[in-house]
Amino acid sequence: MKFRRIRALAVKELRQVVRDPRSLMLALAMPIMQLFLLGYGVNLDISHVPVCVYDQEGSQFSQSLLKRVQASPYFRIVRNLHSMREIAPVMDGGTCRLALVVPADFSREVVLQRHAAVQAVVDATDDNTATLATAYARAVVAGFSHDVQLNLMERTNGMPLQLAPVVEQSRVWFNEDLESRNFIIPGVVALVLALVGAQLTSLTIAREWERGTMELLISTPVTPMELLLGKLAPYFAIGLVDAAICLAVAVYWFHVPFRGQLAVLLLTTSLFLTVVLSVGYFVSVSIPNQVGASQIALFLTIMPISLLSGYAFPIDQMPAPIRLITYAIYARYYVTILKSLFLKGSGLLDLWLPVMALAGYAVVMALLAARAFRKRIG
Template sequence: MNSNRVWAIARKETLQIIRDTRSLILAFLLPMTLIFLFGYAITLDIRQIPAVVADYSNTTHSRELIRKFTNSGYFVEIERTNLPERVTELIERSKAKVAVVIPVDFANQLITGTAEVQIITDGADANTTQSVVGYTSQIISQFNLESIERQFGGRVSVSPINLEPRFWFNPDLDSQNFLVPGLISLIMTILGSLLTSLTIAREWERGTMELLISTPITPLELAVGKLMPYYIIGIVDLFMAAYIGIAIFEVPFHGSLWLLFLFSSLFLLAVLANGYLISVVAKSQQLAFQLSLLTSFLPGFLLSGFLFPISSMPTMIQVVSHVIPGRYFIEVLRGLFLKGSGLELLYMQGLALLIFAVAFSVLATHKFRKTIE
């Protein structure tokens, strides 16, 4: 492989990226926009749920229970009413996601141990409903425990079980700690597959690729020269996104920067080779975009464990996820950021990324050689 020819191709590709506004936006502006958008706007921690309260008891005990709901941080009381039809209206109009209904004889029921509180939720929003059930159970359990302690003067006949949960690696259960490492993988997938396939496919459309083929340069030299600028951009984007995640969103990083660089390089080689393969097959920007979306972005978003746990997917989909490079890279990123995992725990994921990088590179080079012939 002639290094002079490789550097010449790399320099040409770099100048082309600099002159193309769309390429610059895809390379730098889009990744940073995504990480800020996901970091600030998207969260799996459901809080400030709008609630309507119907307190038909209006006693000290009922008001105390309502205070526990509003002070929890999970619910925001938007209205208090004694009209059942008003509760129905607010739920139907989606102005309230939950209604807390306390019956008239709530205080007497507390004394006899038969107190009931009705929780009405908007089941159309299943995710919020599941959170509401968990939050209300927690609040009412705490209220029950305090009521028992007051009733027995701080002495209960049976000691309650004291549950002490410990959340390793993410003590506050902050969803940003979960999302940001996965988002880095998604950003590098977009850069490596989408940007690479579009820019190289454009050369096929313009006919400049045929001019390159007619020169003495070999398919391998052409591939290396073409992909080198995108690799450098990818590494820059990686550390920019990691810095934003750590400095702005306060995502902890407990691992090794060298391991981050090593595994990111393997993943970048895999997605870059995949993007190069797509451009060779497609030869048009429209088709390259569609293929990148179907083979890289959507699988990387849906089947990599970025948002949805793979263990909850159907068995067949779990099998398919094994051929998604992003699955292994996300495991690496979360291991490095949150757990401080070392090579002894991540070598299998690294081996998988290496196999993907080699396989896609061989396929892309072979397909390009067949195209020339």
């Protein structure tokens, strides 16, 4: 294996990328576009949920509860209703996702220390929004109830009331603000690198066949391993540039905390790029057609990474057979590493298992890609 041949192939491939505006756009513009689209589009948090209220009592006491709801960043009161019959039409029409009904004897029941209930009617066509909206509404009502009990305790000169004997105090680690963006963005980086890397390299050998230059390439003394290294070297460098861009956008634009070490990120990103570039090269060797190779590479990257890598859906919540399948998805290990580096600040020793799995994948896929090419016609 001679470095001079590898360098010549790498320079040739880099010139091809620069001269092809589609490849250049795919390499540089697509990562930024995808990161912004997925960063803003994929969000499991809710805010400003439209709420309709039916205050049957209409007292200052009940209005103070509704003001507490309006002050919450999670809700936005859009309409006051005058009967229970109005709830169904506004829910069906999409005017509100949550309806709160305050009973006519609300303040009296609270003062008499009885069970005062506020009814919440939720549109559950989107179960995630419905679950979170219900939880937030309970939290708002619970906070209001706690303040009311303290006020009544002061008015009765400290006489004990039916306060809860146990108070929960929670402390959140790693993602203190509970923002789903901090959970999703690191996985988006893996998705972007896999998609761009596999898409670009899937065209390398297929392009040679379509343009009739494969015969000239086969006639040269270049070996399959030299061809692999020379073809993939420019895309490896482009992938590292894309990774740096994704890291900068994630940290400085989306404000996702990065607590790990850059050296560990560089090492694991290099292993991941080796895997995805080898997958694209293997597809390009197997399918001598740019359109077909691009579609197969797209199928092999976006489907498993989107659904089975843990980038958006927690793996531990999947059925047992599906969880077993995820161990064969190389992106699973890189997504685990990214989330640990970004949020936990884990070191290399903490991540030795996913790093070793990713390294094993890189070696196997590189060998398969190198052996897939044969210097023969037909």
